[in-house]
Amino acid sequence: MSAVCVKVSRREFLIRSTAAGAGFALGLHVPMLAGSAVAAEGAEGAAAEADTPEINAWVVIEPDDTVIIRIARSEMGQGTLTGLAQLVAEELECDWSKVTTEYPTPGENLERDRVWGSFATGGSRGIRGSHLYVRKGGAVAREMLIQAAAESWDVPTDECRAGGSLITHLPTGRTTTYGQVASAAAELWPPEHVELKDPTEWKLIGQPVKRLDTVDKLDGKQIYGTDLKLPGMLNAAIKACPVFTGKLESFDAAAVREMPGVRAVVAVEDNAVAVVAETWWQAKTALDALPVTWDEGRHASLSSADIEKMLDDGLRSDEQVFVGNANGNAKEVLAGAAKTIEAVYAYPYQNHATMEPMNATARWTPERCEVWCPTQNGEAALEATAEAAGLPITQCDVHKIHLGGGFGRRGAFHDFVTQAVSIAKQLPGTPVKLLWTREEDMAHGHYHPITKCRLVGALDADGQLTALHARISGQSILASVRPRGMNEEGADPVTFQGLQADGDHAISYTVPNLLVEHAMRNPPVPPGFWRGVNINQNAIYLECFIDELAHAAGKDPLAFRRSLMAEHPKSLAVLDAVADKIGWSKPAEEGVHRGLAVVKTFGSHVAACAEVSVDEGNLRIHRIVAATDPGYAVNPQQIEAQVEGSFVYGLSALLYGECTLENGAVVQSNFHDYPSMLLKEMPKVETIVMPSGGFWGGIGEPTIAVAAPAVLNAVFAATGKRIRSVPLKNVDLG
Amino acid sequence: MAKLKINGTLVEVDADGSTPLLWVLREQLGLTGTKYSCGIGRCGSCTVHIDGKAVRSCVVELSGLEESQDIVTIEGLSENNDHPVQQAWAELDVPQCGYCQPGMIMTAAALLDNNPAPSDADIDAAVTNICRCGTYNRVRRGIHLAAGIKQNRRSS
Numbered sequence: 015m016s017a018v019c020v021k022v023s024r025r026e027f028l029i030r031s032t033a034a035g036a037g038f039a040l041g042l043h044v045p046m047l048a049g050s051a052v053a054a055e056g057a058e059g060a061a062a063e064a065d066t067p068e069i070n071a072w073v074v075i076e077p078d079d080t081v082i083i084r085i086a087r088s089e090m091g092q093g094t095l096t097g098l099a100q101l102v103a104e105e106l107e108c109d110w111s112k113v114t115t116e117y118p119t120p121g122e123n124l125e126r127d128r129v130w131g132s133f134a135t136g137g138s139r140g141i142r143g144s145h146l147y148v149r150k151g152g153a154v155a156r157e158m159l160i161q162a163a164a165e166s167w168d169v170p171t172d173e174c175r176a177g178g179s180l181i182t183h184l185p186t187g188r189t190t191t192y193g194q195v196a197s198a199a200a201e202l203w204p205p206e207h208v209e210l211k212d213p214t215e216w217k218l219i220g221q222p223v224k225r226l227d228t229v230d231k232l233d234g235k236q237i238y239g240t241d242l243k244l245p246g247m248l249n250a251a252i253k254a255c256p257v258f259t260g261k262l263e264s265f266d267a268a269a270v271r272e273m274p275g276v277r278a279v280v281a282v283e284d285n286a287v288a289v290v291a292e293t294w295w296q297a298k299t300a301l302d303a304l305p306v307t308w309d310e311g312r313h314a315s316l317s318s319a320d321i322e323k324m325l326d327d328g329l330r331s332d333e334q335v336f337v338g339n340a341n342g343n344a345k346e347v348l349a350g351a352a353k354t355i356e357a358v359y360a361y362p363y364q365n366h367a368t369m370e371p372m373n374a375t376a377r378w379t380p381e382r383c384e385v386w387c388p389t390q391n392g393e394a395a396l397e398a399t400a401e402a403a404g405l406p407i408t409q410c411d412v413h414k415i416h417l418g419g420g421f422g423r424r425g426a427f428h429d430f431v432t433q434a435v436s437i438a439k440q441l442p443g444t445p446v447k448l449l450w451t452r453e454e455d456m457a458h459g460h461y462h463p464i465t466k467c468r469l470v471g472a473l474d475a476d477g478q479l480t481a482l483h484a485r486i487s488g489q490s491i492l493a494s495v496r497p498r499g500m501n502e503e504g505a506d507p508v509t510f511q512g513l514q515a516d517g518d519h520a521i522s523y524t525v526p527n528l529l530v531e532h533a534m535r536n537p538p539v540p541p542g543f544w545r546g547v548n549i550n551q552n553a554i555y556l557e558c559f560i561d562e563l564a565h566a567a568g569k570d571p572l573a574f575r576r577s578l579m580a581e582h583p584k585s586l587a588v589l590d591a592v593a594d595k596i597g598w599s600k601p602a603e604e605g606v607h608r609g610l611a612v613v614k615t616f617g618s619h620v621a622a623c624a625e626v627s628v629d630e631g632n633l634r635i636h637r638i639v640a641a642t643d644p645g646y647a648v649n650p651q652q653i654e655a656q657v658e659g660s661f662v663y664g665l666s667a668l669l670y671g672e673c674t675l676e677n678g679a680v681v682q683s684n685f686h687d688y689p690s691m692l693l694k695e696m697p698k699v700e701t702i703v704m705p706s707g708g709f710w711g712g713i714g715e716p717t718i719a720v721a722a723p724a725v726l727n728a729v730f731a732a733t734g735k736r737i738r739s740v741p742l743k744n745v746d747l748g
Numbered sequence: 749m750a751k752l753k754i755n756g757t758l759v760e761v762d763a764d765g766s767t768p769l770l771w772v773l774r775e776q777l778g779l780t781g782t783k784y785s786c787g788i789g790r791c792g793s794c795t796v797h798i799d800g801k802a803v804r805s806c807v808v809e810l811s812g813l814e815e816s817q818d819i820v821t822i823e824g825l826s827e828n829n830d831h832p833v834q835q836a837w838a839e840l841d842v843p844q845c846g847y848c849q850p851g852m853i854m855t856a857a858a859l860l861d862n863n864p865a866p867s868d869a870d871i872d873a874a875v876t877n878i879c880r881c882g883t884y885n886r887v888r889r890g891i892h893l894a895a896g897i898k899q900n901r902r903s904s
Contacts, residue, residue: 091881224838228838228841228842231843232853233826234781234782234850237780240780240783241774243778249775274764293763293775295763368847368880369783369791369847369880369881370783370785371784416845417845418846419847420845452785452786452788655883655886658883658886659844659881662879662880663881663882684786684787684790685791685878686788686790690878690880692875692884693872693875693879694873694876696884696885696888
């Protein structure tokens, strides 16, 4: 990619809201003060910031040279906050040690004609979806600072250079600081065009700089949604009908009203009840004692066995079947093949289980509603707020707070916001913090969808794959969550992640005759986007089945894959990289066995090779080598952290992740029956970051997809057992 | 009124005796660094020190505590965020979302107090906190690094 010249729109600079700039200069560290009702009560801090010059929407520079970079996407651990700041700072040519960050509010974004673009933080798009316009924001601010300096010296701008938060007049060597010219720069019109650097010129992008948000996470200072405290705030605990689509019938408030601290017992929407008390523990204690009757509705007897029947039907039936990818004539070739292999795989419901349970704080008056919450999508949270508040969106705002985990749970769904506003509306003027128990969080997730997959493959006499038919049966996320994302026929394209013909989620193999289908079967359990989404199971289906085919063909799993990848050089490169580093050509240590997996997803190419042993049925995952090609690597040490973390999330799912249904409700209730992988189970992870340039791929999700199939293929190598249904806690490996 | 010694200071607490220490810390004393996640002592997000031992404060009732006991929370671990574990964590950028990290840090600090040079097996046994972001390998490296920092401080 060469240097990019981008046009600057006037529109995004027309509204210079000093009020907005002032309010949230304090925003990130003390979110509850940001432009809020509380700021009005104690406006001293905000007033002091009123003259802080906003150069443009992305950059504020204080007289002491502190650079405040505005971040629209949410930080939930994935490091996007730091990566986005690096992108802006690269072009801004500022001193990195003087950089701090803050979140604009979605209300401000709305007021300023969405100058910050999308707030949505999902789909591994934080960096790849906004790198161009945030770099442009930095470049525009730099040019305005240069121009202000040049005008103050009465010299041409092209005689001036910026670097390290200094502007130098080259002929005379005079310098000035960003802080000194910031006020003047803020008064200028932005340049018509700016040049973005060629990647070969990057100095900060690509560097393994430390995260900007680590320090406050070490001594308890970091405020999460659960930690918020507003003056006069009350606390709420909630219980919704445990049966999906069930309703609240009645509750006996008198039974708990005299309990310590209790201030109100309220119905929430049509399916939940909440106790509001002085402290959350009092609210929870009273809620536990509250007699509640539910109208469980028509799904009161739903069980996992019922759902399995629906899925099994979809494996055979021709009803509601959609084609996701097809070339050649797979059915015909399979029918006439000398040798076919068939297998059925299954993947369960799973809960996101963020460490911080769902929560939101709301304050409602007839004129205004404000919400403070951890969210992956501030704008969606704002929409939910306005709807629940019954107020125009312009009379509402949302203050984002760092998330104690997101994983997709806090992006498309703001049920916790709707509930918090609904409660606060019943106590006008009083801020109410709603916090779910872990049990409520387990019972009311938006679960990783459940699917099964029947695969049939044909091998010719040379053991080459001639045809492959994959029939997925199970739940569509979009049908429930975002019907407008479905195509005209009613198919859900997200179902085919990693199996598509082209694009960000393309299959990494060339199969001469291929048919990928989805029989849509939607049980009444709310599905959601769960870190990685459908690539998690699709990668198991395809990568484990490819291993089965290789075995049936009597071929080495690496060689078999390579023979199908000539047209997929970037996927091949990551696969070769892990095979090379693990030492595939030489045998592993005695008792240790290897498995491979490779996918393209979220625009990135990733591969893994796992080394495991199985001793008397006990699985030990010793070592995983993982390679990722995201095109560009903004912060390699954070990519390593995401890759390592992806194995924890992916292997937790493989080993333990399963939500089952009984009597219409989720059986699992907490970490004792929905365990997560522990440190002692964690393999050594060696990460190869190999950005090849020319495209921008995601980081936070892709590697999760290779975790499970790499281990399952290694388990086969160790035991000869094909595990086709996860999690492994249900499987006897002995 | 119960009396507790928290981070070296005697405080009076007005709460029902059945209130878990976690909620006394968070709601009576404003010490929100100690986190709620599971409430059943499984995940370790609420880990504090009681008389030098790592304890899950969500399952310790106020009525079971005495004022003679030394309770230390993440806020009291060091004066300036400079405990060897905090230093090692900063050096390695251990936290991701960070929600479990106060508990992780308190667990690691207690381990090092009792075992200045823990082996990998010692760490496996002592650190049973859940982290869903997946910081485990950096936690392990962080504990080894913190052990070295502690050792250097002692010898200098």
